[in-house]
Each structure stands twice: as structure tokens, then as C-alpha cells.
Amino acid sequence: MLKYILLGFLNYGAMSGYDLKSLMDESTAHFWHAYHSQIYTTLRKLEADGLVESDVIDDDESRLNRRVYTLTAAGRAELLAWLDQALMSLPQVKEDLLVRLFFSASRDPQAVLNELRLQRQLHQQKLDYYEALSSEHLLHSIEEARIPDRDVAFWRTTLDFGRRFEVMYLRWLDDTISQIESL
Amino acid sequence: MLKYILLGFLNYGAMSGYDLKSLMDESTAHFWHAYHSQIYTTLRKLEADGLVESDVIDDDESRLNRRVYTLTAAGRAELLAWLDQALMSLPQVKEDLLVRLFFSASRDPQAVLNELRLQRQLHQQKLDYYEALSSEHLLHSIEEARIPDRDVAFWRTTLDFGRRFEVMYLRWLDDTISQIESL
DNA sequence: GCAAACATGTAAGAGGTTACATGATTAC
DNA sequence: GTAATCATGTAACCTCTTACATGTTTGC
Numbered sequence: 001m002l003k004y005i006l007l008g009f010l011n012y013g014a015m016s017g018y019d020l021k022s023l024m025d026e027s028t029a030h031f032w033h034a035y036h037s038q039i040y041t042t043l044r045k046l047e048a049d050g051l052v053e054s055d056v057i058d059d060d061e062s063r064l065n066r067r068v069y070t071l072t073a074a075g076r077a078e079l080l081a082w083l084d085q086a087l088m089s090l091p092q093v094k095e096d097l098l099v100r101l102f103f104s105a106s107r108d109p110q111a112v113l114n115e116l117r118l119q120r121q122l123h124q125q126k127l128d129y130y131e132a133l134s135s136e137h138l139l140h141s142i143e144e145a146r147i148p149d150r151d152v153a154f155w156r157t158t159l160d161f162g163r164r165f166e167v168m169y170l171r172w173l174d175d176t177i178s179q180i181e182s183l
Numbered sequence: 184m185l186k187y188i189l190l191g192f193l194n195y196g197a198m199s200g201y202d203l204k205s206l207m208d209e210s211t212a213h214f215w216h217a218y219h220s221q222i223y224t225t226l227r228k229l230e231a232d233g234l235v236e237s238d239v240i241d242d243d244e245s246r247l248n249r250r251v252y253t254l255t256a257a258g259r260a261e262l263l264a265w266l267d268q269a270l271m272s273l274p275q276v277k278e279d280l281l282v283r284l285f286f287s288a289s290r291d292p293q294a295v296l297n298e299l300r301l302q303r304q305l306h307q308q309k310l311d312y313y314e315a316l317s318s319e320h321l322l323h324s325i326e327e328a329r330i331p332d333r334d335v336a337f338w339r340t341t342l343d344f345g346r347r348f349e350v351m352y353l354r355w356l357d358d359t360i361s362q363i364e365s366l
Numbered sequence: 367g368c369a370a371a372c373a374t375g376t377a378a379g380a381g382g383t384t385a386c387a388t389g390a391t392t393a394c
Numbered sequence: 395g396t397a398a399t400c401a402t403g404t405a406a407c408c409t410c411t412t413a414c415a416t417g418t419t420t421g422c
Binding site for chain 2: 001004005008011027028029030031032033079083084086087088089090091092093094095096097098099100101102103104105106107111114115118119122123126148150151153154155157158160161164165167168171172175176179180183
């Protein structure tokens with residue numbers, strides 16, 4: 001999946017691994033996270049497979065050792081072929097907190113409640129972050145980058161998902177906390 | 184994480200890898216999935232670490248080659264120690280569909296809509312499954328297994344999460360489909 | 367001068383996925 | 395008899411996580 005995220009971003013223009021990591025951190029990381037170690041090695045692999053090409057930029061003088069990647073025709077074809085194959089199944093959910101809660105009946109109720117309240121804080125922070133992102137940050141950085149409105153509209157649907165997910169999560173946490181309090 | 188799921192289930196009683204796989208498939212798989220290959224190898228590893236013990240049951244005559252695992256004192260201690268350490272961070276979400284949607288602006292809108300409508304069907308099926316599970320199936324199998332009410336109450340909160348997640352997902356899909364239709 | 371941000375990599379180990387492989391038992 | 399379910403494993407490969415490792419540039 002990371003492979004296609006990198007190809008997808010490079011389809012907008014040439015970028016370094018660092019740029020891709022930064023871009024991912026403020027966009028796709030909310031539904032697909034990757035470490036820089038993974039990004040750099042995957043880019044090398046994509047280059048070996050002829051899907052991207054790279055050049056170390058020195059002439060710029062300002063920033064040394066920047067390896068900038070460009071999508072090749074084969075890379076663009078690979079990206080489009082992947083997008084053409086519709087997803088036919090549901091991805092498997094992995095929610096650590098639910099695993100813990102599932103086996104928490106024998107724990108001290110106060111310890112469970114503390115854990116849920118901490119998670120509530122974290123999810124509230126994430127929701128606040130999404131709200132801020134949808135109103136300001138995203139708009140400004142996109143206008144500068146001259147990304148087509150159509151692309152922005154699609155990006156917004158994924159941000160909207162994140163927002164709704166956190167709202168749902170907070171409500172479920174509140175109701176679950178109430179239930180455990182009254183046990 | 185799988186390690187603790189296996190220890191958690193074995194804490195209710197001795198079981199084979201097959202039993203654990205079956206149990207997981209109708210409970211924790213909704214928030215933590217594992218293949219049977221992973222379960223069998225993890226059980227062997229837990230045994231090597233002294234957290235579980237196993238015996239091949241032959242005397243039963245009926246079912247051959249059943250290797251039944253039992254939690255050791257060390258295993259129970261390991262489970263309780265893990266439960267005592269509250270989760271301090273948010274797990275990373277991985278949602279394949281959002282990755283695809285994020286890079287779908289240049290696709291044929293009808294292809295995107297078809298993909299979203301297919302996902303809508305799958306999520307509706309999952310919601311139906313959860314509704315059926317909460318009303319019938321779970322209750323019956325639990326009464327037979329004599330699981331304490333308290334444990335069942337905790338299990339229900341995770342099922343409730345699954346239900347809410349699917350309801351949220353369906354609404355988001357409907358709204359996203361409408362938006363793309365009107366682009 | 368120093369901290370933050372920029373910038374790129376390697377390596378070991380853990381975890382997850384797919385395919386291969388086998389065989390018994392039960393219900394129709 | 396045959397399909398579904400019960401039952402257990404191995405191997406190859408890929409992906410992910412953590413830690414190690416290094417050096418530059420920019421802003422205060």
C-alpha cells in the first residue's frame with residue numbers, strides 16, 4: 001500500500017523522501033502511517049523496479065544530499081492500474097484498546113476507567129486537530145501548491161472520515177465509561 | 184498483541200489452537216484478526232517461553248491430534264502485567280479505501296462510485312452480522328460456556344463499538360457517494 | 367552556541383500474509 | 395461417496411517497528 005501512496009504523491013510532482021514523509025504525516029498518515037525508514041527503502045525498491053527515477057540535487061546549493069524522485073511512465077501506469085482494480089473486501093480493523101477492554105472484566109474498574117479517560121483525551125485532541133486542519137492549514141498549503149479543486153474535494157472526504165471516526169469514538173468512550181461506572 | 188489475546192482466552196480455560204481460532208473469528212477478529220498459521224506458531228512460542236503448556240489429547244478417542252493448551256502461572260502473571268499497563272497512545276488506523284479515495288480524483292467517477300457502492304454493501308453486511316450477533320448468537324453460546332456476566336458486559340462494549348463503527352461508515356459512504364455524484 | 371528542522375540511510379527483529387501440505391471425522 | 399468441518403503444521407515472502415547512525419542548515 002505504501003508503494004501506491006508514494007507513486008500517488010509523486011504523480012503530483014517530483015519529491016524527496018523527506019518531502020513524502022512530511023506530506024504523509026499531515027495527510028495520509030491518518031489512515032496509513034509509515035516510518036521514514038520504510039519510505040526510504042521503499043523508494044529505493046521502486047527505483048530498482050523502474051517505477052521511479054532519482055537524482056541527487058546539489059546545484060541548489062542550499063540543501064545538500066536531497067535525493068529527488070520522479071515518477072516514470074511505468075510508475076504512472078502501475079498507479080493507474082492499481083486504482084482501476086476496485087477494492088472487493090473489507091480491510092481488517094486493528095484496535096488495541098478493544099483487545100484490552102475485551103479482557104478487562106477482572107481488572108480494577110478504576111484502572112479501566114482511567115485508561116478510557118486517557119484515551120478520551122487523546123481522541124479529543126485528534127478531533128481538534130482534524131477540525132483545525134479542515135478549516136485553515138489544509139486550505140492555505142493547497143492554494144500554494146496549486147492542487148486542482150477536484151483533488152482537494154477527494155482529500156476532504158478522507159478528512160471528513162477522520163472527523164466522523166473521532167466523533168463516534170468519543171461518544172462510544174463516553175457511553176462505555178458510563179456503563180463501567182454503573183457496574 | 185496476538186500473544187495477549189491467546190493468553191486472555193486461555194485464562195477462561197484450556198483450549199486447542201483450533202478452538203482459539205474459532206473463538207477469535209467470532210469475537211476479537213472484528214478488532215484483531217489472525218491467521219491459523221500465526222496462531223499455531225505463536226502458541227508454540229508461548230510454550231517455549233513457559234507461558235502455556237500443551238498436551239495432545241488421544242484418550243478422547245473421538246478427535247485425534249488435538250493439542251490442548253493450558254495457561255501456566257507465569258502466563259497468567261504475564262497477562263495481568265500487560266493489562267496493568269494502560270495504553271498511552273492512539274493506534275495507527277489503516278484504511279485501504281481511504282488511501283484509494285485520496286488518489287482517486289483523476290479516475291472515472293463511475294468507477295469510483297461503483298467501488299464505494301460495493302463497499303457500502305460489504306459494510307451493510309457487517310452491520311447486519313453485528314446486529315444478529317448481539318441479539319442471539321452470542322447470548323446462547325455464552326450461557327452454555329458459563330462466562331460471568333461481568334465479562335459479557337465488557338465483550339458487549341466491543342461489539343457496540345463495531346456496530347457504531349459500521350453505522351458511521353455507512354453514513355460517510357452515503358454522503359461521499361452523494362458528493363461525488365454532484366461533482 | 368544551541369536547538370529544531372532538514373535530510374538520508376542501515377540493520378535486526380517482530381509480525382503478518384499466502385501458499386503449501388496433510389489427514390480424520392461427521393453429516394447428508 | 396463426498397463435501398464440510400475438524401485439526402495442525404511449515405515455509406517463503408513481505409511489511410512494519412525500533413534502534414542505530416550521521417551530517418547540514420536555519421532561526422533564536
